[in-house]
Amino acid sequence: MMKILLRLAFLLVCCHALTSNFSNLTKRATANEMQFFISAINEFRQKVAYAYHIANMYEFSYSLELQKEAEMMHTCADVKVGANYIPFFPPDANTWKVIESYGMSQMTGRMDKLTLQRFGFAMRVVEGLMHPLESKIGCAEFREPCVATLDPVTQQYTQIVSINYEAICLLGPLSNNTIPVIIRGHAGSACPSKNSRNGLSLLASSAPIMAKRDTSGTDRKVILDEINKGRRNFAKHVKIANMNELVYDVGLEKIAEEMTCQAQANGPDYMVAFFPDERGLKTFLEVSHDRQVEVAKQIMGGMFIPDQTKFGCIALKEPCEGPGGSIPVRCVVGPKTVFQTSDFKQGVAGSQCPSDREADDGLCRLKNGWFIS
8 A cells, every 4th residue: 555655656746737836826826827726736636536546526726715815814823724714835945846856756666764754744745635525725925924843853854944834825615624525436436516527526516618618728818818908998098096907717707608698697796798799899989988988888797897806708609699789708797796887986097996906007906816716
């Protein structure tokens, strides 16, 4: 059994994509980088599921809600277990580098004490990421990094004196990672939702997007940049002081995908928005300055409400008919559900940002935030 564990160690611990992404957690992530980060974690969990025959290992997604909880933890002393999450401390780049230097892929034939000690240490570093029923993660940078000094014995066999923690991640929705929930079997064969992808279980609301509407990380980055560019230009042109920068939300994308032309209703924390064809866009550009807010409301719904924070879109195989003409793109944007003129604060773009945001060339950007959910 131990030989099998050691044989897996290189795959489970020294996955370069995973280690390099965690070591960069404290940097501001682009949409592509965040997508790569989540993909690396899921690749790691897939390998765990297949190697250990775990039939109910969930796929991870990024959670803005957990990120907000993490942002309340300014240093290690603030970290606690919550009702729907457990903390995970991503170590610094040097720790990952030392673990990789152990060369575990070449240790499969060795059973000496040092090898076993290093393997155990490496497993403890990533322990939280291996819990099958955790399905989401949110991270934030510490305001004050903290240092954990290892005991002398651990220092000796790990070659690590201390670990710097510059960020905290929260894993949810379970608050206790000792619950015996592992179901043995072929990876992905015991999913509560009956849906799986690449050996990982999907949440009930996370059915795979049909191929004709599949959106890659690159596509989302392009969409995200264009939407925020449009919001920035709109804020500057109409003098809106509190226009938030949006993040791309894969969950909202899936809600948009499940809608039909006949059923496109707003939800409890989102609005449906549409992007018009050339005729509709021309209508918007040709109206007077005073009427542009009203026209934007008619043909783009809540996409230009300043207080919105996230969205997801799909390209329709068959366009719907809507205000202003044919609608080739459907988006879902939240959390605002009502278009109110009072939400638009007049002034220089970016001059009246909420307390958790900072001005960035006309938009209000999250402090220490991510760009994809």
